[in-house]
Amino acid sequence: MRRFTTPTLPMTVPVDLTGADIRVAIKQGQRVMQKSGADVTSAYNAETGKTELSVTLTQEETGMLLADSHVSVQVNWIWPNGAREATNIKKIIVTENLLSEVIRYGD
Numbered sequence: 001m002r003r004f005t006t007p008t009l010p011m012t013v014p015v016d017l018t019g020a021d022i023r024v025a026i027k028q029g030q031r032v033m034q035k036s037g038a039d040v041t042s043a044y045n046a047e048t049g050k051t052e053l054s055v056t057l058t059q060e061e062t063g064m065l066l067a068d069s070h071v072s073v074q075v076n077w078i079w080p081n082g083a084r085e086a087t088n089i090k091k092i093i094v095t096e097n098l099l100s101e102v103i104r105y106g107d
Contacts (some may be wrong), residue, residue, distance in 0.1 A: 001071070003097045004063045012104045013075055013087055016044045020077040024055045028071045028094070033061060059102040063078040069098035 070091040078084040
């Protein structure tokens, strides 16, 4: 993941998460971003038996991350009955961007 870009992080969970409240945590040092609701898209693939998720980060969010270090990513979900589960934690490297600022189209 490169700083000051808008990456879409794809994830796969080997469970049908239809009906679950899904949260994605992205952590670097003490900074934790949580994505949920409309920020997380999910679709269950009956052929593979897995739920495919994606989360898009903003330029501001990736700009807050330190380059040349990792972020940890984990998916948590909770069912209407209160049962909660989580994936293993994955690590993603954050790389630098020579244009280290938020830019807007047409500016």
